[in-house]
Amino acid sequence: MENIFTQWFGDNILAYILIPIPVLIWVSLFALYAVLAERKISAWMQNRIGPNRTDKYGLLQTILDAVKLLQKEIVSPYRTDTIWYNMAPFIVFTAVFLGYAILPFSSVFISADLNIGLFYFFSITSISVVGVLMAGWSSNNKYSLFGGMRTVAQIVSYEIPTALSALVVVMLTGTLSMQKYALIQEGGIFNWYIFGGPGDITKIILIPIMFVSMAILFISTLAESNRTPFDLTEADSELVAGVHIEYSGMRFAMFFFAEYAEMFAVSGVITTLFLGGWQSPFGDLIPFLNGPVMQVFWFLAKSLSLVFVQIWVRWTLPRVRIDQLMTMCWKYLIPITLVNVFLVGIYMLIFN
Amino acid sequence: MAELRTEELTINMGPQHPSTHGVLRLVLTLNGEIVTDVKPVLGYLHRCFEKHAEAMTYPQVIPYTDRMDYLNSMNNELAYVLAAEKLLGIEVPERVEYIRVIMCELQRIASHLVAIGTFGNDAGAFTPFLYCFADREKVLELFEIVCGARLLYNYIWIGGLSHDITPEFVKKTKEFIKYFRPRITQVNNLLSFNKIFIERTANIGILPPDVAINAGCSGPTLRGSGVKYDLRKDDPYSIYHKFDFDVCVGEGRYGVAGDCWNRYFVRALEMEQSLRIIEQAIDNIPEGDIASAVPKRVKPVAGESYVRTESPKGELSYYIISDGSLNPYRVKARSPSFCNLSVINQISRGYMIADVVMILGSFDIVLGCIDR
Amino acid sequence: MRAYFHHIYQSVYTIMIGMSITFRHMFQKPVTIQYPEQRLQLPERERNRLFVNMEDCIGCDQCAKACPVSCIDIETVKVIPGEVVGKTGVTSQGKKKALHVTNFTIDFAKCCYCQLCVFPCPTECIYMTDVFEFSTYERQGLLYQFSDLTPLQGEEKKKMWAEYSAEQEKKKALAAQEAAAKKAAEEKAKAENKDTDKPEAKSAPDNKETEKPKES
Numbered sequence: 001m002e003n004i005f006t007q008w009f010g011d012n013i014l015a016y017i018l019i020p021i022p023v024l025i026w027v028s029l030f031a032l033y034a035v036l037a038e039r040k041i042s043a044w045m046q047n048r049i050g051p052n053r054t055d056k057y058g059l060l061q062t063i064l065d066a067v068k069l070l071q072k073e074i075v076s077p078y079r080t081d082t083i084w085y086n087m088a089p090f091i092v093f094t095a096v097f098l099g100y101a102i103l104p105f106s107s108v109f110i111s112a113d114l115n116i117g118l119f120y121f122f123s124i125t126s127i128s129v130v131g132v133l134m135a136g137w138s139s140n141n142k143y144s145l146f147g148g149m150r151t152v153a154q155i156v157s158y159e160i161p162t163a164l165s166a167l168v169v170v171m172l173t174g175t176l177s178m179q180k181y182a183l184i185q186e187g188g189i190f191n192w193y194i195f196g197g198p199g200d201i202t203k204i205i206l207i208p209i210m211f212v213s214m215a216i217l218f219i220s221t222l223a224e225s226n227r228t229p230f231d232l233t234e235a236d237s238e239l240v241a242g243v244h245i246e247y248s249g250m251r252f253a254m255f256f257f258a259e260y261a262e263m264f265a266v267s268g269v270i271t272t273l274f275l276g277g278w279q280s281p282f283g284d285l286i287p288f289l290n291g292p293v294m295q296v297f298w299f300l301a302k303s304l305s306l307v308f309v310q311i312w313v314r315w316t317l318p319r320v321r322i323d324q325l326m327t328m329c330w331k332y333l334i335p336i337t338l339v340n341v342f343l344v345g346i347y348m349l350i351f352n
Numbered sequence: 353m354a355e356l357r358t359e360e361l362t363i364n365m366g367p368q369h370p371s372t373h374g375v376l377r378l379v380l381t382l383n384g385e386i387v388t389d390v391k392p393v394l395g396y397l398h399r400c401f402e403k404h405a406e407a408m409t410y411p412q413v414i415p416y417t418d419r420m421d422y423l424n425s426m427n428n429e430l431a432y433v434l435a436a437e438k439l440l441g442i443e444v445p446e447r448v449e450y451i452r453v454i455m456c457e458l459q460r461i462a463s464h465l466v467a468i469g470t471f472g473n474d475a476g477a478f479t480p481f482l483y484c485f486a487d488r489e490k491v492l493e494l495f496e497i498v499c500g501a502r503l504l505y506n507y508i509w510i511g512g513l514s515h516d517i518t519p520e521f522v523k524k525t526k527e528f529i530k531y532f533r534p535r536i537t538q539v540n541n542l543l544s545f546n547k548i549f550i551e552r553t554a555n556i557g558i559l560p561p562d563v564a565i566n567a568g569c570s571g572p573t574l575r576g577s578g579v580k581y582d583l584r585k586d587d588p589y590s591i592y593h594k595f596d597f598d599v600c601v602g603e604g605r606y607g608v609a610g611d612c613w614n615r616y617f618v619r620a621l622e623m624e625q626s627l628r629i630i631e632q633a634i635d636n637i638p639e640g641d642i643a644s645a646v647p648k649r650v651k652p653v654a655g656e657s658y659v660r661t662e663s664p665k666g667e668l669s670y671y672i673i674s675d676g677s678l679n680p681y682r683v684k685a686r687s688p689s690f691c692n693l694s695v696i697n698q699i700s701r702g703y704m705i706a707d708v709v710m711i712l713g714s715f716d717i718v719l720g721c722i723d724r
Numbered sequence: 725m726r727a728y729f730h731h732i733y734q735s736v737y738t739i740m741i742g743m744s745i746t747f748r749h750m751f752q753k754p755v756t757i758q759y760p761e762q763r764l765q766l767p768e769r770e771r772n773r774l775f776v777n778m779e780d781c782i783g784c785d786q787c788a789k790a791c792p793v794s795c796i797d798i799e800t801v802k803v804i805p806g807e808v809v810g811k812t813g814v815t816s817q818g819k820k821k822a823l824h825v826t827n828f829t830i831d832f833a834k835c836c837y838c839q840l841c842v843f844p845c846p847t848e849c850i851y852m853t854d855v856f857e858f859s860t861y862e863r864q865g866l867l868y869q870f871s872d873l874t875p876l877q878g879e880e881k882k883k884m885w886a887e888y889s890a891e892q893e894k895k896k897a898l899a900a901q902e903a904a905a906k907k908a909a910e911e912k913a914k915a916e917n918k919d920t921d922k923p924e925a926k927s928a929p930d931n932k933e934t935e936k937p938k939e940s
Contacts, residue, residue: 044750046482049758228476229548232706316542316746317739318549319476321706322385332732412792415838479746486755500771500852506838514839515769542745547735 004108004292019111023100027261032062034260034307041308042315072249080246081138088138089247089254092131096262098124102178103268106278106295110179117178118170121269122163125224125262129155132243135255139246147242150322151226151233157329158223164337165217168209168344169193169273178269182277187284192276202351209340209347214274216333216340218306221266223325225259228314230325267306268299275302360388365708367396373470373712374719378696380708387708390700392693397723405683410436410510410650413683417670418504420685421721423466426452426459427663429508432683434589435659435670436510439652447640448512449591454525454633455495455507457626461532462491463664464619464626467716471616472543474713475552480543487535490528497521511646517637525634529627536623544613544620545606553616554607557699557711561610568691571666572622573715576602576615583662595632597625612714619716622664651678665689665716685724689717770854771837774830776870780815780849783823787841787850795834796841799827801881804888815847826878828870833863 009015036051036058043050051058076085101124102117104110114120129152136148170176172193173184185192194210196203223230233242244255271277278295280286288294320328365378375396381389401420405413417432418425430452437444469484492502498521499507499514507514543549559569561577574581582599584592600621602614654676660669666688673682692715700708757764783800800823803809809821842851860866873881 041750042478044754045746046479047486047749047752047755048482049754049756231476312743312746315479316742317477318472318543318546318552320548321552321704323704324551332728408792412790412840415792415836415840418838479749483749489755496770497767498769500767500769500839501837504836504838506840514843538745541738542742545738546742547731547738 003110003113007108020101022109023103023105023111024097027097027100027264030264031257031260032066034263035062035065035256037307038311038314041311045312045315066253069249069253074251075248077140077246080140084134085138085246086251088131088135089251089258090131091134092128093254093258093261095124095127095131096258096265098127099262099265100268103265104179104182104272104277105299106292107179107182108292109296113177113179115175115177118166118176118181118269118273121178121265122159122166125265126155126159128258128262135243135247139243141246144243144245147233147245151243154226154230154233154322154325155224157326158220161216161220161329161333161337162224164334164341165213165220166269166273167337167341168213169197171341171344171348172197172206178272178277181272182279185276185279187279189276189281189283191283192274192279192281194274205347206344209343210274212336213340214270216337217270217273218309220329220333221270222310222313223329225262225266227259227263227310229317229320231314232319232322232325263307263310264303267303267310270306271299271302363705373717374722376712376717376719376722378708378712380705382705385704387700387703387705390697390708392696394690394693394719395723397719399724401724402683402685405680407679409678410652410680413680414509415504415506417685418506419720420687420724421663421665421668421689421718422503423718424459424463424663424665424721425503425505426455426508427661427668429505430456430590431659431661431663431668432670432672432685433508433510434661435657435672436650436652438657438659439655439672439674440510440647440650442511442645442647444512444645445640445642446591446638448642448645450633450637451513451517451642452508453590453592453595454630454637455498457629457633458491458494458525460626460664461623462488464623465491467619467664468539468543468616471710471713471716472549474709475549477543477546477549480539483535483539483542487532490531494521494524494528497524509646510650512644513642516642522634522637525630529631529634532627533624536620536627540620544617550606550613552706553612553710553714556607556612556703556707557714558608559610559615559695559699563695563698564610567695569666569695570688570691571662571664572615572618573666573692575600576618576714577610578602578604583660583667587660589659589661595629597628600625612710615714619664649678651676663688665718665721666692668721687721687724689715689719689721693717693722766854771839771852772854772856773832773852773858774835774841774850775853776828776830777849778825778828778870778872779811780817780847781825781828781870782815782819782821782847783825784846786844786846790840790844791835792838792840793834793836795831795836797827797829797831798825799878800824801826801878801885802889804884815849817847819847824873824878824881825871826873826881827875830868830870832858832866832868 003015003019005015005019009018039061040050040058051061054060054064099121101111102114102121104113132148132151132155136145136151139145169181173181175181181193184198187198189195191198194207194214196206196210226234234244244252247255276298278299280289280294280298282289284290289298361382363380363382365380367375367377377393377396379389379391379393380387399419401416404416408416414429414432417428420428465484465488469481469488472478472480472484495505495507496502498517499505501507559573559577561574561579564574564577565579570581570583578601580599580601583589584597585599600618602609602618604614605617607613652674654674656671656673658669658671660667662668667686668688669686671682671684671686672680675681696711696715700711703711783798785798785800788794788796788798803822803824809824814820837852839852842848858866871878
């Protein structure tokens with residue numbers, strides 16, 4: 001479906017300039033309030049009250065923290081590779097923000113309805129690897145280089161289970177376009193891919209495969225964004241703090257901004273693939289819940305609940321060690337995803 | 353073809369580090385990621401406790417003994433006071449003995465809660481740390497009711513106690529016992545049996561029993577290796593022979609006996625045993641006067657005494673030499689963490705840096721005790 | 725192979741249990757006490773800042789001796805007889821005060837809050853309150869002077885005592901002289917009495933006795 005901006009402004013450059021603006025606004029708001037949400041939710045889980053000094057619910061907390069970071073002195077080490085050192089945080093953030101181009105917020109709003117949408121997403125978020133490597137090398141610090149190397153190894157190896165578990169849905173739909181995924185899963189909650197997708201009664205066989213695929217996609221995207229339990233490269237009880245050591249002030253904030261932005265982007269992708277995107281769970285039963293604006297609500301609700309699960313997992317589980325992380329990826333996740341792909345292939349042969 | 357040059361890298365896990373529990377410096381020698389040598393450098397918290405004690409009178413030394421192992425003050429005081437009472441030849445009333453045992457077991461629970469919480473924190477699990485500290489608050493509240501201080505008590509005196517317990521304390525202790533039992537299960541479910549945690553700690557830092565005995569390890573470090581040795585049963589002091597409790601030993605439920613997980617799990621099991629002792633003691637405190645045996649002036653005859661006790665960290669003992677005057681001639685404290693830390697070099701070889709952090713956490717050291 | 729599946733099962737199972745525990749905790753009441761708006765009720769035996777009731781202090785120095793870190797500094801001056809110490813000259817228990825306490829300083833930067841000073845006090849004038857919010861910007865702010873006498877008054881009392889004791893010394897010396905003189909006179913009288921029995925034996929010493937004071 002065409003984007004609503006091109007419908008209003010015509011298919012010219014003005015529309016294409018205006019399209020990313022709502023997305024940018026949303027990303028900024030989300031990053032601000034995701035930090036607050038993480039602090040509040042972790043506090044409730046730990047029987048505490050989160051930030052509540054700025055006002056009763058701590059709503060201004062992150063803004064004030066950002067102001068504090070802005071006025072910090074930018075301390076940079078002695079002999080860094082200046083261009084790369086300054087560019088690295090922005091490259092990481094840009095790579096993640098570019099991934100928002102294919103998220104279908106609603107049936108009338110998707111920034112770019114590429115017909116290789118999903119493939120584009122996984123490739124573009126890999127550019128953040130380049131940013132991390134730049135940060136690690138140009139900091140002129142042995143430890144940040146180690147941290148950078150480990151992060152790169154982690155992200156690159158977890159690309160594989162991510163792609164393979166998304167492959168299951170690609171095989172069933174036959175397309176890579178994100179908007180088509182959302183469109184196919186219409187008709188209510190039982191037509192979502194997690195319950196087997198649209199189709200006849202034989203889809204019940206697919207349900208366990210889909211659950212497992214979604215779980216593995218969730219775990220590997222946790223590893224992609226360096227969240228606990230896979231955050232050993234940025235943990236402070238390991239030897240050093242990873243790539244972020246030599247950054248201060250706003251540049252440091254950019255790395256965290258990028259992490260939270262990636263959390264939402266990845267949740268958006270999982271929602272679109274498995275949970276029906278912007279489709280309402282009631283389907284055609286309650287028509288007014290199906291309009292374009294309500295669709296944005298459904299999409300955000302589903303993605304934000306996945307973000308909540310990501311926060312929940314972070315505050316419950318301990319960290320894994322680097323070699324255990326690699327073991328998990330290569331010996332457990334990849335074989336299971338390959339088996340899944342194989343089984344879905346057999347299903348398609350038999351029932352299609 | 354050029355030869356691949358490999359050198360050993362020396363890294364300093366400095367005195368300021370979030371995972372060394374206190375100001376401990378470890379000089380690690382690494383071969384890639386594998387540790388080949390660990391050298392602990394101590395002394396950053398040395399406060400000349402033993403020299404100070406020579407200038408104080410016997411009762412004045414007690415606040416200093418509190419501050420040695422600050423998470424564990426009641427046990428420190430008890431060990432010193434038992435040594436002084438042995439020199440003086442005083443018999444304390446039974447009520448005093450019962451109350452002392454209750455305080456020491458409550459302190460054992462508090463100390464183990466810190467150990468468990470910070471060990472989980474090193475592993476990356478932030479939530480159990482806060483749950484353990486919330487439980488510890490309840491114990492510290494109990495201490496505050498009795499003697500007014502939360503951490504450093506000056507409660508156990510030579511010949512008795514400084515204050516008597518109130519009925520409010522007895523009531524709150526019984527409530528605490530009821531509250532705490534399910535919390536131990538909860539911490540176990542959340543942390544001890546979590547697969548990721550087990551992967552991080554099982555089969556890491558294996559301490560064979562003979563190495564442990566030769567190095568002088570004691571407490572959960574020794575019992576985690578499978579050696580059933582607890583001073584409360586093998587060399588009973590105070591009235592521990594009257595209570596019924598088990599000695600917890602690392603059996604290799606997950607991993608191997610002697611690894612980090614078993615050392616850690618011994619502490620989780622010991623908390624349950626301490627609850628049992630408190631339950632048995634709190635109902636049977638005899639009546640009496642807690643101050644009847646406290647001497648006006650402590651002036652023992654010339655001699656020496658040595659008393660060993662089981663603190664949560666291991667075998668804590670005091671050796672006092674008296675020359676007949678008001679001040680002791682020499683007070684020597686044998687610290688359990690110091691001897692436990694001495695094996696870290698042997699057992700860390702061949703593991704990775706992340707494992708060194710876990711091994712250090714499993715010993716449960718307190719630098720105040722090591723450096724005195 | 726079996727171990728492989730067992731690992732997977734165990735991971736999923738224990739992670740689910742852990743996550744359910746934290747989820748349940750989300751809905752429990754927080755344990756935070758929002759200081760400074762809410763405060764805990766401290767127990768009555770709470771050990772925080774010391775307080776000295778100078779009305780009752782007799783200046784016995786027991787608390788300073790008992791302190792393990794020597795944070796109490798007491799200077800006293802003896803009372804001249806007839807002078808009233810403080811308002812009434814007696815403690816609230818009726819004990820008579822025999823010393824002016826010119827300087828009673830407690831250094832709270834050194835105090836270790838061990839309570840060892842409270843027990844030896846015979847009049848229970850030093851005790852621990854529950855005040856714990858007394859931080860200052862300078863270290864001098866933690867030196868608490870409890871004495872009622874200002875330094876000038878203290879100096880005055882010292883001078884008075886010095887004068888009084890000098891006077892007493894003089895009086896004593898005079899009295900000693902007089903006593904010695906009296907004793908000499910008595911001896912003389914005794915000697916004279918004996919003299920009546922033996923007049924010649926005593927005449928020589930008699931002369932010596934009467935001559936000595938004249939020479940001195």
